[in-house]
Amino acid sequence: MSQKKIFNFFQSTEKSNSLVLVKGILNDLVSDVIIKNSSKKHETVNDKTLEKWKQNYPWLIVSTMHEKKTLKCKLCSEFKTSTIWAKDGTTNIQKSTLDRHNECDPHIEACKLSIKKLDMELAPENKLEKGKIDNADVYLMRTVYMVMKEELPLDKVNAILELQRINKADISYRNLSWTTITEIQNLIALILKEDLIQRLRSSEYFAMLIDETTDVSISKRLSICVRYIHNGIPYTDFLANIELSDGCAHTIVTALLTYFEKCEINTSKCVSLATDGASVMVGKKTGVGVQLVAKAAPFCVQTHCVAHRLNLSITDAIKDNDAMKKFNVKFGELFNFFSNSGNRTYTLRQMQTLLDEPELSIKAPYPVRWLGLKRAVETVHECYGSLLATLSSIGVNDTKAKGLYKYFSSYKTAILIGLMCDVHVELGKLCCTLQSEKLMFSDVPAIVESTVSMLNILKTNDGECFKIMKGNLRYEEDKVFYGNEELTNYSLNIDSQIETVRQNYLSNLIKNIKRRIPKHDSKLMLSLNEVLEPSIVRMASPESNETALQCLIDHYGNDKVIKSVSGNMISGYVETVKPVVKIIQSEQLLKEWPGVCGMMAGCYKNLSLPEFCQRIILKHKDQFPNIAKLAVIALCMQVTSVECERSFSTQNRIKSKYRASLGDVSLEALMRVSLFGPSVENFDSEQCARQWLTKRRRKKRLTAEYKPREPKRMKLTKC
Known part of the structure; x- marks a missing residue:
């Protein structure tokens, strides 16, 4: 454009104001320069620059998503910090962005944890092999576990260790402090808890059993038990004992969702909720069950404990x-x-x-x-x-x-x-x-x-x-x-x-x-019974079976949504709507049904509902995937909350008036082992000993005899 104006200036036959033309040419040149500079500023960073950044920042991860490059932090992802670098990553690809993240507190904390982990791995005394764990280590773990299982006070551990030494047992640990014993206790409970959480994550669906009570220290407690399927067999286990600020339904639901989110368990897989029937639990408008269905578990069915009824x-x-x-x-x-x-x-x-x-x-x-x-x-x-x-x-x-x-x-x-x-x-x-x-x-x-x-x-x-x-x-x-x-x-x-x-x-x-306790307590449970009980299916009419199938399709065969509200009165409330995919495919379920009816009329005609569900899950899951999902749901359906009542009895035995200051972590650890921990013979003490010894250098100190400190000498001062 500027060249054209210069050409026209020399070719022009008319006399024009030269100053005006020169100003126009200069303005055009300046605008072109500004456009070129602005386009350079927004150019994407090339691969060569990214490689240099990786050398300067070893934690940097560059990934491409939807044709856009994102930056993530390896350390923050490993230690699960609260920054965006640990989750989705950032699309703001600038050197200043890297500098800001490198100096933020969550990243610095992740770096410290990484260094600490590396030191533990490099420590020669922490490189333990299975055959190099002493018998004394195994005896110690087993002793602490036995004390937890029998609900004995922790100060009995040293006495039992001393008794084993008197009985010529090869154990060198002595004079263990309360802190050391508590650390072993919490580690044992953590191993059991992680195993349970892993099973819940791998289970297709699960049920929740909840109840609230007040302990001896006048603290409101919420007991959470779960029922899940592992290898076709239903198990009921104790998950947590949480302190509540009050007994309101909103407080209970918030505590539940927060805990499950912390454990990274998908609450939309919850298909059953068993409670004691209190109004705060079964309220039709704002009860715990209603709120849980609306906010997290749209396919959940709530039941009132039959033992309470x-x-x-x-x-x-x-x-x-x-x-x-x-x-x-x-x-x-x-x-x-x-x-x-x-x-x-x-x-x-x-x-x-x-x-x-x-x-x-x-x-x-x-x-x-x-x-x-x-x-x-x-x-x-x-x-x-x-x-x-x-x-x-x-x-x-x-x-x-x-x-x-x-x-x-x-x-x-x-x-x-x-x-x-x-x-x-x-x-x-x-x-x-x-x-x-x-x-x-x-x-x-x-x-x-x-x-x-x-x-x-x-x-x-x-x-x-x-x-x-x-x-x-x-x-x-x-x-x-x-x-x-x-x-x-x-x-x-x-x-x-x-x-x-x-x-x-x-x-x-x-x-x-x-x-x-009516005969047909829940229409959904009645339909599951009519579809998965071989004796009932053989005696029922085809119309009755179709009605039961349609009832299940209406509940489990449609996409649903969950709604959550966040914010406050000052900043305002924001409603988040999240879709939840349906559990069963209705058309495929109807195609699978004739084949299932044939099995019920033939080789499986004498099986009970639990036995038939186990056979479907273990042997015919690929052939009848939708029926297998219904079988898992049927085995998860819980009609009692007695495990919560048992946990309260255990809680009151452990946290008595003599141990009223027992902390939440220790209380939950002792309850977990006492309620559903394996027997002392079946407890894997070697695994626990291996994890405990790799935490810090302590073995030499804990096997030494007790030496009292020398009394301080008074300093003589000159008069």
Whole structure:
């Protein structure tokens, strides 16, 4: 353009202002220079420059994504820092960007960790081979593990090591500090935890069992257990014990998602959530289950623990009957009467010995414990004669004993004790079955129906305990005696009154059990049962099978989304929507179904639901991939949260009032080993010893004998 203007200047026939033309030419030249410089500034860095940068910055990684080059940091990726260099990388390819990252705090911390790791690898004493680990190292790991497994205090480790030395064991460790023992303890728990997390990551789907409680230090705790499939077998394990700021649903969900994100476990694979049925868990609008489905696990199905529901059924049946309500209250008063006095308990034992009855202490009807009334009633039934004799002798000078004697010496109470023993025998069987780790959702209806049938029999027939109680009664004219004690309130129409109480109580109990634990608890679980139970599939009509398949397709065969909200009231809230891919392909599932029906009608016709699911997962996963996914989901479905209750019992045993300052990490480590740790014989102590010895140089120091420090000498100063 500038050349053209110069040419026109010399060729022009008209006289023009030369100054104006020169200014125009200069402006055009300057604009061309600016355009060329700006284009040079935005040119991409060539490969030669990148190679020079790699030499100056050894941690630099250059990758190409979507035809764009990105820069990443090798150290930050290895140690998982919070910078973008550790994740997606940066597209700002400039020398100044590298300098800024090289001086940032996360990168400096990653460099320190890398140097520390390199020093450990180069240390000659840390290059341990499997055959070079001493027996003393293995004995030490096994000793600490045994102390954890038996829930013993850590200060017992040195005493047990000393005992092993006295028994001529080849162990040189002695005088271990609390810090050293705690470090070994946490390492053992970490190895078990990493193995569990790895299994959860590799499992296609899993279930969560959660419950919250308060420990001895008045701290709110959340117990998390998981159920997953490994080699076709379902396992239930303890995952974590987290401290909560409060018991709100939002707090619980936030703690759950934060922990699973920290462990790098995909929460969208959660297909079942079992809770105790509290309103904060099962609330229809803002409960934990509703929030978890909306934010992280769209295919999750929430269930109310069947063992908790059974306990609620029993409690409701007692509340609905005035005679049974008074019966429960009096047993509580009886426990308090004997537990508060050693003299009364001693008198009871003397009577039991005298009357040749078993020496049993009076049990409390705990309202928070499943079937807490069962043990209390059974104890009184077995030592009823000595109980009446004790209350009679103490009641001469004690009004409370006199009142208890008046109630328990009643003919009606004696008969009710026999009746309640028979009822609780059947309820106890049901309760223990519902707490089984191997319980499947398909087993619950049959177990409940069996118990209901036995309760219906007890409405018209006397049970064993009822017959024993009546057999011990001696009738003389219009009086009734149990041993030498006369039973009061006996009349001709008392049996009809007792029969009325019996019918009302058992009818209410059966009604509450059916209402609390219905036969078809969940439509989705019913559909899984109708599709994967060979005996049901063979008996059902094709229309019924198609309806069950369609129900499963509607839930698992459609893409879903999860929504999360971040931010605050000051900066504003941002809603993030993330799609979740459907679990099964509906068209392929329908094509696979005829072949599966053929197997159920043939060689697999006698298998139960768990056995059939295991066969599909292990042998026919490639042939029927969608049916195999449903089989994994069926095995993961959890209907109880009893593992959380067991973890609370373990927590309260470990963190007692004598160990109330136990930290969160140590508490979780001890709970993990106590609950689901392998036996001492099966524990891999060599692996633990190898990892522990490669951490730092300590073996020589820990095997040395204890030498007390010399007392400090006072310095003499000149006057």
